[in-house]
Amino acid sequence: MSTRELTLTDNDSSNKGTSTVLKLTEASLDITAGTSNTSTRRQSSGSRLPFLGSKASTTVTQVPLRNVVAATTSSDVIEVSYLARKSPRHGLSLIRVKGSLGDKDSRLAKQWCEAAMTAAYGGRSPSKKLKVLINPRGGRGQACSIFTDKVEPILSAAGCILDVTYTTHPNHAMEIAQDLSLDTDTVVVVSGDGLIHEVLNGLSKHGQPDKAFCVPIAPIPAGSGNGLSLNLLGLQDGLDPRAAALNVLKGHPLKVDLFAFTQGNQKRLSFMSQTVGLMADIDIETEHLRWMGDLRFVLGFLRSVVTLPTCKMELSIKLAEQDKMKMANAVRARRAGLSSDIPVVPLSPPLDDTHDPGSPGDTWIKYDKPCLWVYAGKGPYVSRSLMQFPVSQPDDGVIDIAIQEIISRKDLLASMDGADKGRCYWYNTNRYFKASAYSVKPHAQSRGVLVVDGELFPMQEFHVEVLPCLGTLLSPFPYYAPEFTFDEESGTKLKQES
Incomplete structure (x- = not known):
């Protein structure tokens, strides 16, 4: 694309006569403000905004094309909307630049805007038909204001058609997803991870489930843990609703494995985790502390260190891999665009398949010792403070x-250091497996709870089977955003328990 440039004049009374130059390049939209006052220019990568307190009379702001939301024209006025940060520590802000072409040909404005939108969206239509589900009671109870103040202005600026529903009762989102219109471009979930669980289980009951599961889901973080959003967008953007709104507009479909959870006659879909033991207790026992956000999990962990509850069960695992270094190298190879040595299950088993651990060729192992917890799932982060599954991949066909x-209370407290970067992965006392299925049978005297995607289930025998690539999300990347780093020479410099 050749460079295209426009000069706008601000007719606002306070800035009357000030010119703004808009220049499209291969990678960015360069905005030069204040050109009528001086020819001095200061380069900016989008972190310094001339209209947010800059003392220089002329500033060049380079906005990545991905951050351009809209470029529209009405009469001879052009308005450009984009997202940028005041500083690296701030979240994204929605910025608008507006000006007139004066007596220039209005066709020039239309042509420039069309070129800008083509460059910003890679030729795709920015206007999408969105089904928006908002849980007013999720997390800190701020989902409504998050949507109206931060998300809706971005989606509306891009010309999206919004069908908004505020959930009013448990399983409301499931009921809506069950009847989802298949011409919906994306389901936008403004809540925590629990509402996504409902949506996926609603899609499984849809009249055309195969097509329904192809409709992407995009989370807007408004819960306590927001694990899925962190996994898609990373630590910097994973808790930023505006960054999540940008993902709704610019993200690409990412196929992800789901899990068939069976307990007695009950069958459910799980997308994130199943937890038994201390970690499950924390989730349930801090439910009344949702107003604290993800700090509730840290407080709950500290409380549990005092009581140190254990769980007893028989765990059967259909093993795919257990070599930690091999699994870590596979993640690094995936991010580098190389092939992975981790086996992938090619076909998705039907939801009504019966469990048969004696099938020919299966490699089943058993774990039958008291432990502190069993955590199974998909995606590196379960909350900002815990990278529980650092070598997880979205579509490797395993859990x-x-x-x-x-371990001792002292070691358990020490494990908090670096938990947000996956440090515990390397501990010898953290047994780590990749599996295509597993079963848990609690001992009769075992106490505690079972939590599936943040929802409470009876502490009874259950079975989990991987459903490869059944779900669809929107993501900026073809892999999970968080990067798991470790020392390449020794694998880790962390202390290993004996």
């Missing part, structure tokens, strides 16, 4: 399983 053996 990651971590079993924390019993």
Whole structure:
């Protein structure tokens, strides 16, 4: 695309006569403000905004094309909307630049806007038909204001058609997803991870489930943990509703594995995790502290260190891999665009398949010792403070399983250091597996709870089977955003328990 440039004049009374130059390049929209006052220019990468307190009379702001939301024209006025940060520590802000072409040909304005939108969206239509689900009671109870103040202005600027529903009762989102119109471009979920669980289970009951599961889901973080948003967007953007709104507009479909959860006659879909033991207790026992956000999990962990509850069960795992270094190298190879050595299950088993651990060729292992917890799931982060599954991949056809053996209170407290970067992965007392299926049978005297995607289930025998690539999300990347780093020479410099 050749460089295209426009000069706008601000006719606002306070800035009358000030010119703004808009220049499209291969990678960015360059905005030069204040050109009528001086020819001095200061380069900016989008972190310094001339209209947010800059003292220089002329500033060049380079906005990545991905951050351009809209470029529209009415009469001879052009308005450009984009997202940028005041500083690296701030979240994204929606910025608008507006000006007139004066007596120039209005066709020039239309042509420039069309070129800008083509460049910003890669030729795709920015206007999408969105089904928006908002849980007013999720997390800190701020989902409504998050949507109206931060998300809706971005989606509306892009010309999206919004069908908004505020959920009013448990399973409301499931009921809506069950009847989802298949011409919906994306389901936008403004809540925590629990509402996504409802949506996916609603899609499984849809009249055309195969087509319904192809409709992408995009989370807007408004819950306590917001694990899915963190996994798609990373730590910097994963808790930023505006960054999540930009993902709704610019993200690409990412196929992800789901899980068939069976307990007695009940069958459900799970997308994130199943937890038994101390970690499950934390989730349920801090439910009344949702107003604290993800700090509730840290407080709950500290409380549990005092009581140190253990769980007893028989765990059967259909093993795919257990070599930690091999699994870590596979993630690094995926991010580098190389092939992975981790086996992938090619076909998705039907939801009504019966469990048969004696099938020919299966490699089943058993774990039958008391432990602190069993955590199984998909996606590196379960909350900002815990990277539980650092080597998880969205579509490798397996579920990651971590079993924390019993350790002292001192070591348990020490494990908090670096938990947000996956440090515990390397501990010898953290048994880690990739599996295509697993079963849990609690001992009769076992106490505690079972939590599936943040929802409470009876502490009874259950079975989980991987459903490869059944779900569809929107993501900026073809892999999970968080990067798991480790020392390449020794694998880790962390202390290993004996």
